[in-house]
Amino acid sequence: MAQRGRRFALVGFDVSPDAYDRFMGRYSGPLAPVFANFVGVAPARRVVDVGCGPGALTAELVKRLGDNSVVAVDPSETFVNAIRERHPRVAVHRAEAERLPLPNDTFDAALAQLVVHFMTDPVAGLREMSRVVKPGGVVAACVWDFDEGGSPLSLFWKAAADLDAHAPGEDSLPGTRRGHLARLLGEAGVEAIQHAELVVEVEHQTFEEWWQPFELGVGPAGSYVSALGQSERRRLEERCLDLLPEPPFVVTAAAWAASGRVTAAAKAP
Numbered sequence: 001m002a003q004r005g006r007r008f009a010l011v012g013f014d015v016s017p018d019a020y021d022r023f024m025g026r027y028s029g030p031l032a033p034v035f036a037n038f039v040g041v042a043p044a045r046r047v048v049d050v051g052c053g054p055g056a057l058t059a060e061l062v063k064r065l066g067d068n069s070v071v072a073v074d075p076s077e078t079f080v081n082a083i084r085e086r087h088p089r090v091a092v093h094r095a096e097a098e099r100l101p102l103p104n105d106t107f108d109a110a111l112a113q114l115v116v117h118f119m120t121d122p123v124a125g126l127r128e129m130s131r132v133v134k135p136g137g138v139v140a141a142c143v144w145d146f147d148e149g150g151s152p153l154s155l156f157w158k159a160a161a162d163l164d165a166h167a168p169g170e171d172s173l174p175g176t177r178r179g180h181l182a183r184l185l186g187e188a189g190v191e192a193i194q195h196a197e198l199v200v201e202v203e204h205q206t207f208e209e210w211w212q213p214f215e216l217g218v219g220p221a222g223s224y225v226s227a228l229g230q231s232e233r234r235r236l237e238e239r240c241l242d243l244l245p246e247p248p249f250v251v252t253a254a255a256w257a258a259s260g261r262v263t264a265a266a267k268a269p
Contacts, residue, residue: 013076013079013118013218013219014076014078015078015216015217015218015222016078017054017055017078017079017082019213019216019217019218020053020054020079020218021054022212022213022216023213023214023216023218023219023221023222024053024114024218024219025054025056026202026213027152027200027202027251027253028053028056028057028113028114029056029059030200030201030202031056031113031114031142031198031200031253031255032056032057032059032060032113033060034198034199034200035057035111035113035140035142035198035255035257036057036060036061036064036111038140038142038196038198038257038259039109039111039138039140039259040138041061041064041065041109041111042064043064043065044069045065045069045108045109046065046069046070046071046106046107046108046109047061047065047069047070047071047107047108047109047110047111048070048071048072048073048100048102048106048107048109048110048111048129048132049061049070049071049072049073049111049112049113050073050097050100050110050111050112050115050125050129051073051074051075051097051112051113051114051115051116051118051119052072052073052074052079052083052092053074053076053079053114053115054079054082054083054086055072055079055082055083055086055087056113057111057113058070058072058083058086058087058090059086059087061111062087062090067087067089067090068089070087070090070091071090071091071092071093071102071107072087072090072091072092072093073092073093073094073095073097073100073101073102074092074094074095075094075095075096076094077094080092080093080094096119096120096125097112097115097119097124097125097128097129098119098120098121098124098125098128099128100128100129100131100132102132103132104131104132104267105132105133105134105135105267106132106133106134107132107133107134107137108133108134108137108138109133109137109138109139109140110129110130110132110133110137110138110139110140111140111141112125112126112129112140112141112142113141113142114142114143114144114255115141116141116143116174116175116181116184117143117144117170117173117174117175117176118173119174122174122175122184123184123187123188126139126141126184126185126187126188126190127188127189129188130188130189130190130262130266130267131267133262134262135262135263135264135267136261136262136263136264137261137262138259138260138261138262139185139188139190139259139260139261139262140257140258140259140260141175141181141185141257141258141259142181142198142255142256142257142258143173143174143175143176143181143255143256144170144176144253144254144255144256145176145177145178145197145254145255145256146169146170146171146173146176146177147171147176147177147178148177148178148254150197150199150252150253150254150255151170151176151253151254151255152202152251152253153170153221155240155243155244155251156214156221156240157169157170157171157221158243159236159239159240159242159243160224160236162239163232163235163236163239167224168220168224170220170221175256176256177256178256179195179256180256181195181256181257181258182195182258182260184258185258185259185260186260189262189266190260190261190262190266191260191261191262191263191266192260192261193258193259193260194258194259194260195256195257195258195259196256196257196258197254197255197256197257198254198255198256198257199252199253199254199255200252200253201250201251201252201253202250202251202253203248203249203250203251204247204248204249204250204251205247205248206247206248207240207241207244207247210240210244210247210249210251211237211240211241215233
């Protein structure tokens with residue numbers, strides 16, 4: 001199961017920014033201010049958004065700190081281009097979290113929203129985030145709660161599993177279970193770790209509004225739908241319809257969050 005989940009996690013992000021916004025942005029947008037509040041993002045700070053995607057968290061950081069105080073990094077060329085169009089004065093780099101093209105001790109905080117579980121090596125990625133943060137600065141991340149069914153995609157994966165015993169899900173990915181994200185930060189050398197559950201609520205007026213973004217091929221869920229035949233896809237759609245309440249309905253989405261301090265001792269060679 002873990003291997004199947006990891007394989008699906010690596011596909012589904014060569015998509016347009018608009019497709020990503022329709023699929024995940026409806027949840028990551030509301031999550032961004034909650035995550036920033038948890039971290040304690042404050043004026044006069046310089047922050048790097050690692051795995052920025054098309055910019056849900058970047059936009060929140062720009063609103064709080066200004067363009068010149070925010071740097072964004074993502075491996076997707078289409079997402080990097082989207083950030084450049086949406087925030088022309090934000091410095092953007094195309095790179096993976098495990099190899100940040102940034103100097104040591106540059107930022108007051110390094111944040112990763114909904115990306116640690118997609119890193120090839122999460123501990124290495126978090127160590128890189130620590131490297132670019134000044135001593136005393138903050139490294140923080142959040143990941144949807146797939147393990148306890150709190151993610152906005154949990155109902156979809158339950159429906160898929162009801163019909164397909166081999167549906168991969170995302171509950172085996174790093175950081176998606178209680179306490180694991182904090183443990184990964186600790187393995188990366190981050191100290192004084194705090195963790196919390198962050199919750200947002202998103203209302204959907206119709207079932208179609210909820211379902212159609214799953215057909216855009218975004219992320220593991222979108223990739224799974226894209227691989228289905230027409231009849232299989234219809235069965236999955238009908239199973240989701242059975243599980244959801246009558247519209248309009250509210251999706252409550254929970255994410256695990258963890259943050260900690262980077263110490264001078266941890267940076268010592």
